[in-house]
Amino acid sequence: MTPPSPPAPLAPSVPGPPAADETAVRGAVHVVRSGVALLRAEVQARSAYRAQILLGSLGWVVPLAFLALWRDAAADGPVGGITAAGFTTYFAVLLAMSNLWLTGTVVFATAGRVHSGQLSAMLLRPAPPLLVPVAEGLATNVFRLPVVLVGVPVLVLLGGGAVTSDPADWLLAPAVGVVGIVAVTYVASLVACVAFWMTKAQGVMGLVIGLEWVLGGMVAPVALMPGPLPALLVHQPFWYAGGAPAEILAGIGDHGPTVLLEALAWVLVLHLLLRVVWRRGLRRYEAVGS
Amino acid sequence: MTGAGGATTDVWEGPPVGSARHAAVVVRAAWKSSLAGSAEYRGDLVVGTLVSIVWLAVSAVPAVVVSLNSAGAGGWTLPRLMCLLGVWYLMDAVMWIVVMPNVGQWGEQVRSGTLDGVLLRPVHSLVLCSFRVVGVQDVPKVLLALALVVTSLVLGGGPPSVLALLAGAVCVACGLVLLWALAVLTSYKVLSHVQWDASFLLHAGLNLGRVPIPLYGDVLRVVLTWVVPVAFLTTVPAQVLFGMVPWWTVGAALGFAAASVVVVVVLWNRELRRYAGAMG
Numbered sequence: 001m002t003p004p005s006p007p008a009p010l011a012p013s014v015p016g017p018p019a020a021d022e023t024a025v026r027g028a029v030h031v032v033r034s035g036v037a038l039l040r041a042e043v044q045a046r047s048a049y050r051a052q053i054l055l056g057s058l059g060w061v062v063p064l065a066f067l068a069l070w071r072d073a074a075a076d077g078p079v080g081g082i083t084a085a086g087f088t089t090y091f092a093v094l095l096a097m098s099n100l101w102l103t104g105t106v107v108f109a110t111a112g113r114v115h116s117g118q119l120s121a122m123l124l125r126p127a128p129p130l131l132v133p134v135a136e137g138l139a140t141n142v143f144r145l146p147v148v149l150v151g152v153p154v155l156v157l158l159g160g161g162a163v164t165s166d167p168a169d170w171l172l173a174p175a176v177g178v179v180g181i182v183a184v185t186y187v188a189s190l191v192a193c194v195a196f197w198m199t200k201a202q203g204v205m206g207l208v209i210g211l212e213w214v215l216g217g218m219v220a221p222v223a224l225m226p227g228p229l230p231a232l233l234v235h236q237p238f239w240y241a242g243g244a245p246a247e248i249l250a251g252i253g254d255h256g257p258t259v260l261l262e263a264l265a266w267v268l269v270l271h272l273l274l275r276v277v278w279r280r281g282l283r284r285y286e287a288v289g290s
Numbered sequence: 291m292t293g294a295g296g297a298t299t300d301v302w303e304g305p306p307v308g309s310a311r312h313a314a315v316v317v318r319a320a321w322k323s324s325l326a327g328s329a330e331y332r333g334d335l336v337v338g339t340l341v342s343i344v345w346l347a348v349s350a351v352p353a354v355v356v357s358l359n360s361a362g363a364g365g366w367t368l369p370r371l372m373c374l375l376g377v378w379y380l381m382d383a384v385m386w387i388v389v390m391p392n393v394g395q396w397g398e399q400v401r402s403g404t405l406d407g408v409l410l411r412p413v414h415s416l417v418l419c420s421f422r423v424v425g426v427q428d429v430p431k432v433l434l435a436l437a438l439v440v441t442s443l444v445l446g447g448g449p450p451s452v453l454a455l456l457a458g459a460v461c462v463a464c465g466l467v468l469l470w471a472l473a474v475l476t477s478y479k480v481l482s483h484v485q486w487d488a489s490f491l492l493h494a495g496l497n498l499g500r501v502p503i504p505l506y507g508d509v510l511r512v513v514l515t516w517v518v519p520v521a522f523l524t525t526v527p528a529q530v531l532f533g534m535v536p537w538w539t540v541g542a543a544l545g546f547a548a549a550s551v552v553v554v555v556v557l558w559n560r561e562l563r564r565y566a567g568a569m570g
Contacts, residue, residue, distance in 0.1 A: 052487060059490025062497050066352055068505040073360040080359050198333065206341050210348040219348070220355040 034127035035135060042139030053143040057099050058151075066219060067091035067159070080224045082252055088161035089250035094218060095155065096148040097177055097242045102137035103188040103212055107205045109133040110192035117287040130189050130278070137185075164251040172260060173245040179263040180240025184212065186270035187237055189278075196281030217243025223253060234259075237266050313413045320422045324391075328426035338427035346434050349375055349500070366502050369446025374528040376438035377462060378499055381469055381523055383431030385496060391423040393473045397480045397487060406567055416558045420470065443531060450533040457540045458531035464547035465523045469496070471550035478557055482564040499524035519546050 046053060067087060074084040082090070110133050113119045122129040156163065164170070191208045198204065213219050215238035222233040222243050233239055240263040248255050305311035328335060353371035366374070396419065399405040408422070409415050449455040473492050480486040495518065498506075503514045503521040515521040522543050529535040 049485075052485075055488075056490045059494040061494045062500070065498055065500045068507075069352055069356060069501040072505045073356045076360075079356075198337075204337055204341065207344060210341075210345055214348055214351055219352045224355050224359055226355075226358060 030126070031128060031131070035131050038127070038131055038135035039138055042135045043142050046139045046143060050143045053140055054147055057144040057147045060095070060099055062213075063091045063095040063098060063218060070220070071159075080221075082221060082223070082250075083162070085160055085162035086250045086252055088159035089156055089163050090217075090221060090246045090252060092152045092155040092159065092161055093173075093246035093249050094216075094242055096152045097181075097245060098216075098218060099144050099148050100141050100181060101212065101241060102134060102141075102181065102185045103208055105137035105140070106130070106133045106185055106188040107192045107208055109136060110189065111195035111205050114192075114195035114285065119285065120287045123282075130192075130274075134185060162251065163249055169248050169251075169255075172255070172257065173248040176240050176248065176255075176260050176263055177242075177245035179260060179267060180237060180242070180244060183237035183263055183266045183270055184216075184241040186267065186274055189274050190270070193274075193277045193281040196284045212238050212242070215239060216241055217246065221247065221252060223247070235262060237263070237270070240266070307412045313417050316411070316413045317417065317421050320418075321424045324424045325426055335427055339430040342428065342431045342434060346379055346431075346438065349379065352501075366505070367446065369442045370528060370532055370534075371502075372442035373439055373446065373531060374502060374524055375500075376435050376442060377465070377527045378496075378524045379431060379438065380435035380462065381465060381496060381499065383428055383435055384466055384469060385473075385492075386428040386431070387425045388421060389470065389473045389492075391425045392420050393470075393477050394489065395423070396477050397484070400480055400484055400565075400567075403567055405565075409562075409565075415562060416474070416555065420474065439531075446532060449531050454530065454533050457537070458527055460540060461522070461527040461530045461543045464543040465527055467547040468519060468522055468550055471547075471554045474554045474558065475550075478554075478561050481561045482566075495520045496523065502528075522546055 070079070070082075070087040070091070071084045073079050074082065074087055078086075110119075110130065113122065113129075119129055122132060155161070188208055191205060194204055215222075215233060215236055217233075217239055222239060223230050225233060234244070240259065244255065244259055244263075247253050248259075304315050350372065353368060353375060357368035357371070396405070399408070405419075408418055411418055443449060449458060472495055473489075476488040476492045477486070479488070498514060498520050503525040504511050506514060511521075526535065526539055526543055530540060
């Protein structure tokens with residue numbers, strides 16, 4: 001019987017990680033790869049509840065309630081230059097956009113993880129923790145998208161909505177909407193960082209949803225707001241994520257590619273701001289635990 | 291009381307166990323416990339109050355902007371829309387104070403097995419499962435809602451008579467009962483189907499009540515009044531307070547509320563017999 005050979009000494013034989021491996025878990029490419037992997041996992045996890053997600057998106061009726069209010073207000077004539085048909089398209093597109101917003105998921109999931117201490121484990125992974133709630137929200141959107149793509153045209157048709165006939169607008173609206181959602185997701189991440197300073201701050205977190213409703217044009221087109229508000233509100237992320245694509249497709253106002261450029265500039269500024277706030281917040285992280 | 295062995299034993303000296311008064315005592319004790327628990331986060335309570343004020347302002351924006359830009363949708367002037375908003379805010383407050391902390395937790399309680407402990411207590415299970423926990427953070431909403439209703443009534447010329455005021459109060463109470471019944475109806479199936487979640491219907495119903503139901507058009511008006519009585523949550527109380535509908539509407543509200551309680555109790559008891567626990 002051959003005696004077992006003694007184990008080789010570990011320390012000298014284990015090579016140090018090559019420099020290439022260190023850079024492999026950093027940088028934009030790694031973040032994108034991590035994000036895609038997370039998204040794939042979240043989509044698979046949600047596929048078991050796809051019917052529930054689908055039905056849940058049917059339960060989101062707030063834009064429909066405001067549509068009824070505004071259509072009736074415009075029954076006797078245009079309100080602020082917007083006809084009943086314009087309101088129908090506006091709120092139908094808003095119904096679609098608001099179904100795809102990630103704000104609630106990012107704010108409440110991140111703040112909850114800070115409060116419960118779950119963030120500790122996430123910080124050990126070689127990927128930004130904020131990618132997780134974003135992937136969760138996007139995975140839900142994968143199953144909501146079919147409802148939106150079918151439901152909104154049906155709503156526009158049944159409600160007698162009027163849409164723009166300019167092909168450039170049809171390219172601009174989704175582009176502004178997507179960039180706007182990215183910008184608002186950054187805002188949501190910044191708000192979630194409040195949890196580092198206030199252990200439990202669900203109330204403050206809820207405010208961002210309220211901002212989204214008013215500044216995003218959910219309760220009324222910003223063009224109908226009083227005083228200087230219409231001129232101011234068309235230069236902030238919430239409007240790009242909701243009101244802008246809705247107005248463009250409904251033919252309300254005159255919007256050009258500068259809207260898209262402004263939205264992109266916001267994304268850049270918010271990205272840099274989040275880097276600073278996240279690092280400062282992490283220094284305050286206490287991992288309370290539940 | 292001292293037992294035979296000299297040991298002290300506690301004897302219940304309150305209302306008879308199983309009576310309605312006993313249930314009220316138990317629920318009140320549970321609410322005190324919730325209040326004590328929320329006192330740990332006083333800062334959050336203060337912030338929550340401020341946030342409630344901001345949310346009320348957010349909810350008021352559509353009505354205000356509509357009235358700034360038009361003569362009022364379908365005869366609903368600003369005070370009338372504000373009264374409806376006040377009633378809606380009251381319903382929303384009760385939703386987050388009572389409904390969501392209790393009914394909204396049934397799924398998790400079934401999955402974790404904690405519902406078993408609740409069912410063993412000597413109080414009707416539906417009462418305990420529906421009203422045990424109170425979300426203290428949202429309590430200020432009730433005061434805000436009532437203040438808005440009173441203000442809008444004063445600005446809008448008030449109720450036509452004292453009787454209309456009383457009838458409006460009765461309709462608000464009926465709306466609260468219907469809200470609770472709708473919550474139970476969308477959630478009671480979780481007792482036998484662990485992953486059941488139809489709460490989106492409850493949220494959809496309440497959100498549709500943000501605006502007067504007649505504005506939804508003829509077909510939806512009939513559906514949302516007589517098939518799924520969403521109108522009785524917010525629109526009918528506001529209409530009664532302003533004398534916009536005939537008196538028999540109050541009777542209809544009472545009838546819907548009474549019928550919903552009977553239906554909910556029957557369905558709950560039937561579903562409870564199918565409950566087998568699903569401790570995870």
